[in-house]
Amino acid sequence: MITLKINGRALETDASPDTPLLWVLRDHLGMTGTKFGCGKSLCGACTVHVDGSATRSCVTPVENVVGKEIRTIEGLSKDRSHPVQQAWMELDVPQCGYCQSGQIMSATALLERNPNPTDADIDSAMAGNICRCGTYPRIRAAIHKAADLMKGAAK
Amino acid sequence: MSPLSNDLKLGRRDFLKGSLLASGGLLIGVTLTGCGKAAPVGPGGSPVAWLHIGGDNSITIIIDKSEMGQGVYTSLPMLIADELDVPLSMVKVEFAPADKAFINVFLGTMITGGSTSIREGWSKLRTAGATARAMLVGAAADAWKVDPTQIKVADGKLTGPSGQSATFGEMADAASKREAPKDAKPKDVKDLKLVGTATKRLDTPNKVDGTAEYGIDVKLPGLKYAALSQSPVLGGKVKSVDSTTAEKMPGVIKVVTTSSGVVIVADHYWQAHVARDALKISWDDGVNAHLSTASIRAGLANAKGAPLTARKDGIGAAGVKGGKKTVSATYELPMRAHATMEPMNCTADVRADGCDIYVGTQIQQIAQATAAAAAGMAPEKVGVHTTLLGGGFGRRLEVDFIPAAVEASKAIGAPVKLIWTREDDFTHDAYGPPAHNSATAALDASGNPSAVHLNVVGPSITARMFPPVVAKPGTVDPFMVEAAANYLYDVPNVQVDVLRHEIGINVGFLRSVSHQLNAFMVESFMDELAHSAAKDPFEYRRALLIKQPRAKRVLEEAAARSGWGKAPAGTHQGIAVMEGYGTYLAAVADISLVDGKAKIGKITCVVDCGQKVNPSIVESQIVSGMVFGLPQALWSEVTLEDGKVQQSNFDSYRVARMNDVPTLDVLLLDSTEAPGGIGEPSVAVVAPAIANAIFAATGKRVRDLPLAKSGLV
Numbered sequence: 001m002i003t004l005k006i007n008g009r010a011l012e013t014d015a016s017p018d019t020p021l022l023w024v025l026r027d028h029l030g031m032t033g034t035k036f037g038c039g040k041s042l043c044g045a046c047t048v049h050v051d052g053s054a055t056r057s058c059v060t061p062v063e064n065v066v067g068k069e070i071r072t073i074e075g076l077s078k079d080r081s082h083p084v085q086q087a088w089m090e091l092d093v094p095q096c097g098y099c100q101s102g103q104i105m106s107a108t109a110l111l112e113r114n115p116n117p118t119d120a121d122i123d124s125a126m127a128g129n130i131c132r133c134g135t136y137p138r139i140r141a142a143i144h145k146a147a148d149l150m151k152g153a154a155k
Numbered sequence: 156m157s158p159l160s161n162d163l164k165l166g167r168r169d170f171l172k173g174s175l176l177a178s179g180g181l182l183i184g185v186t187l188t189g190c191g192k193a194a195p196v197g198p199g200g201s202p203v204a205w206l207h208i209g210g211d212n213s214i215t216i217i218i219d220k221s222e223m224g225q226g227v228y229t230s231l232p233m234l235i236a237d238e239l240d241v242p243l244s245m246v247k248v249e250f251a252p253a254d255k256a257f258i259n260v261f262l263g264t265m266i267t268g269g270s271t272s273i274r275e276g277w278s279k280l281r282t283a284g285a286t287a288r289a290m291l292v293g294a295a296a297d298a299w300k301v302d303p304t305q306i307k308v309a310d311g312k313l314t315g316p317s318g319q320s321a322t323f324g325e326m327a328d329a330a331s332k333r334e335a336p337k338d339a340k341p342k343d344v345k346d347l348k349l350v351g352t353a354t355k356r357l358d359t360p361n362k363v364d365g366t367a368e369y370g371i372d373v374k375l376p377g378l379k380y381a382a383l384s385q386s387p388v389l390g391g392k393v394k395s396v397d398s399t400t401a402e403k404m405p406g407v408i409k410v411v412t413t414s415s416g417v418v419i420v421a422d423h424y425w426q427a428h429v430a431r432d433a434l435k436i437s438w439d440d441g442v443n444a445h446l447s448t449a450s451i452r453a454g455l456a457n458a459k460g461a462p463l464t465a466r467k468d469g470i471g472a473a474g475v476k477g478g479k480k481t482v483s484a485t486y487e488l489p490m491r492a493h494a495t496m497e498p499m500n501c502t503a504d505v506r507a508d509g510c511d512i513y514v515g516t517q518i519q520q521i522a523q524a525t526a527a528a529a530a531g532m533a534p535e536k537v538g539v540h541t542t543l544l545g546g547g548f549g550r551r552l553e554v555d556f557i558p559a560a561v562e563a564s565k566a567i568g569a570p571v572k573l574i575w576t577r578e579d580d581f582t583h584d585a586y587g588p589p590a591h592n593s594a595t596a597a598l599d600a601s602g603n604p605s606a607v608h609l610n611v612v613g614p615s616i617t618a619r620m621f622p623p624v625v626a627k628p629g630t631v632d633p634f635m636v637e638a639a640a641n642y643l644y645d646v647p648n649v650q651v652d653v654l655r656h657e658i659g660i661n662v663g664f665l666r667s668v669s670h671q672l673n674a675f676m677v678e679s680f681m682d683e684l685a686h687s688a689a690k691d692p693f694e695y696r697r698a699l700l701i702k703q704p705r706a707k708r709v710l711e712e713a714a715a716r717s718g719w720g721k722a723p724a725g726t727h728q729g730i731a732v733m734e735g736y737g738t739y740l741a742a743v744a745d746i747s748l749v750d751g752k753a754k755i756g757k758i759t760c761v762v763d764c765g766q767k768v769n770p771s772i773v774e775s776q777i778v779s780g781m782v783f784g785l786p787q788a789l790w791s792e793v794t795l796e797d798g799k800v801q802q803s804n805f806d807s808y809r810v811a812r813m814n815d816v817p818t819l820d821v822l823l824l825d826s827t828e829a830p831g832g833i834g835e836p837s838v839a840v841v842a843p844a845i846a847n848a849i850f851a852a853t854g855k856r857v858r859d860l861p862l863a864k865s866g867l868v
């Protein structure tokens with residue numbers, strides 16, 4: 001048995017230690033908000049936070065994250081109140097929506113370490129997250145919006 | 156539109172179980188089409204909607220239609236809310252239930268071939284709303300013994316002349332007993348309140364918190380997981396399998412040889428995935444063992460046979476011969492992958508008494524028939540549960556990912572979710588077709604074309620997917636001549652020919668279909684003609700669009716907005732215009748050269764898509780199409796060697812990432828024309844606009860996509 005700290009809770013899994021975190025989340029723990037897109041760290045659909053850093057769960061063996069704080073889309077807020085989710089809704093970012101959990105987790109990690117990202121900062125932080133529906137311009141605008149919301153909340 | 160009679164509906168009421176019809180109510184069935192979807196004509200292209208008004212005052216649209224990002228789950232309720240004068244929040248959308256009786260209704264009576272035009276969908280849904288409204292008003296008028304014209308409708312309430320009042324719900328049962336009027340008229344467009352506003356999408360909240368359910372997320376009691384090994388050579392078959400090692404691996408339940416390849420079923424997906432690598436399979440490569448991109452291209456270039464003529468104006472191609480000056484060019488287009496973000500997957504539950512499949516599909520009826528064949532059951536025993544689609548782009552019009560899941564579930568007697576890897580997805584797509592297109596023109600003394608001959612050569616998607624459409628000898632495949640047969644320019648002699656040449660592997664519908672292939676030819680060629688005539692490419696086009704006011708308008712607006720002809724030093728512009736899906740659009744690409752390579756700075760796109768149901772969704776779809784068209788212009792190509800696809804993941808098949816996307820400046824023109832499609836046309840104008848800008852910058856004409864092959868990007 002492996003015990004993981006996910007979204008502030010201790011969860012147990014009998015998955016073998018080399019199973020990618022992605023499949024432990026989706027399959028063993030039923031947390032399907034984190035998506036499978038490429039399996040090779042090329043698309044960002046599976047992005048979660050491990051100790052606050054955006055991490056591709058498809059290439060992260062679960063044994064590597066034992067004892068670390070894992071945060072998934074399900075743990076961002078209980079009620080879509082996280083500023084990044086608010087900004088995403090405000091600007092109606094998603095189309096098919098499949099990539100958006102990963103986009104939101106990457107954007108959140110960016111804003112947590114850089115509350116005032118420039119367009120160039122956004123480009124480099126988000127280049128690993130593919131959206132085949134082409135929502136990039138709205139993602140960019142929503143990240144700026146979320147930055148504003150976070151500043152408003154901090155005041 | 157003919158709403159189904161209430162009698163038929165009553166007979167079918169058992170299909171809508173649970174809360175929806177528990178309270179009785181009014182149910183109206185409509186055929187429904189359109190809304191910017193990549194749906195072809197033919198079976199499955201014409202889903203059905205049901206509008207239900209419940210005794211509890213609920214308003215529900217039940218649709219057998221897939222939401223793949225195009226916003227249909229928002230636009231459709233908007234149309235209904237406007238007709239019924241209710242707030243949008245009162246209208247709910249439900250997926251069509253998978254109940255057998257429901258599906259029977261479709262199969263037996265509702266599959267129609269024919270157009271998926273927006274105009275039709277737009278009018279049909281609004282007519283459904285108007286029909287329901289008339290029946291509710293009629294019921295209230297009878298109850299209150301007043302004339303129907305004295306009844307007012309607002310906020311989901313009916314009000315009579317002396318203060319009588321009822322909710323829709325209170326009148327729904329009485330309304331359902333009335334004859335459906337044959338002639339209910341939707342409101343005048345100018346009286347619509349929601350339509351035309353940038354209303355928020357109803358599906359957004361579940362897409363920002365991870366709760367939206369796609370096919371890959373389906374959960375069922377006792378669910379097992381599967382991975383599939385398919386022949387690396389397209390079209391190959393399993394010769395023999397040694398699964399001794401794989402079967403002993405942790406969690407593995409069974410190894411099943413299916414019609415699609417070898418399936419490993421395990422307790423968890425990763426176990427199946429790992430065990431797959433331990434299979435020793437010998438494959439029969441079949442006829443494609445030596446197929447390559449080079450042989451496909453040569454085949455298309457040397458294709459023999461008599462082409463069919465899709466259009467002939469004046470004396471057609473014969474006009475080219477007598478010209479003072481002739482220009483000709485050949486354009487080559489590669490195969491491309493769909494690469495939806497959600498890889499193909501299907502969950503199947505085969506039992507002795509029937510089968511259910513849970514799948515993100517664009518084509519429910521064919522999915523059902525396919526699953527039925529795989530399960531060895533009659534189609535009415537198969538329920539199709541449509542989930543959200545993690546991207547469609549035409550890929551989910553295919554059903555190749557369904558049989559293996561069904562066969563595996565049948566073999567183990569438990570529900571199975573079969574998931575393709577990204578590599579499976581890239582190497583076993585139904586690729587966007589290649590083409591070998593040529594154009595010839597004669598120019599008159601003033602440099603204007605007196606004759607244009609377009610010749611399209613490529614494989615037919617329709618012949619495989621919807622054979623009846625092209626069954627009659629001499630029938631032109633409509634999905635090969637888009638953006639060519641509707642040649643916009645004012646030229647006295649025009650001929651558009653098409654020659655079908657199959658390439659040995661499946662090609663499929665890919666967002667914008669042949670618009671992309673043909674717009675690249677037509678709009679690159681217009682630039683070549685303008686250059687031959689020593690005229691400005693914009694002015695040259697404009698003069699030839701005098702009789703096409705909508706095309707002329709988008710062209711002029713795009714030139715004005717992009718500052719055509721006034722670009723700063725170092726910025727070079729290319730222009731393209733097109734009509735597709737009833738939408739007119741023009742694009743201008745601004746590029747600069749960095750170390751001899753094109754850097755795309757901005758693409759301006761001006762669109763006249765007629766009446767806009769939801770401008771925010773329209774804008775997002777136009778942008779989406781441009782972001783889809785960009786990598787296809789620049790980099791995307793599927794190649795084959797020895798029958799095997801060479802690209803396997805996002806490292807070898809390049810798609811657009813955030814840092815690749817230039818400024819996209821979209822202007823939606825106001826228009827009262829019928830709504831045009833918006834999900835696809837913008838894909839097709841990107842490549843010619845960029846290629847024309849590259850010519851402006853370098854004097855080099857690139858006629859072979861993707862542009863990266865020229866070394867200029």
Ligand code: FES
Pocket residue numbers: 035036037038039040041042043044045046047056057058059
């Ligand atoms: S699924 Fe992990 S990066 Fe694509």
Ligand code: FES
Pocket residue numbers: 094095096097098099100130131132133134135224496545546
């Ligand atoms: S919203 Fe569809 S892939 Fe991003």
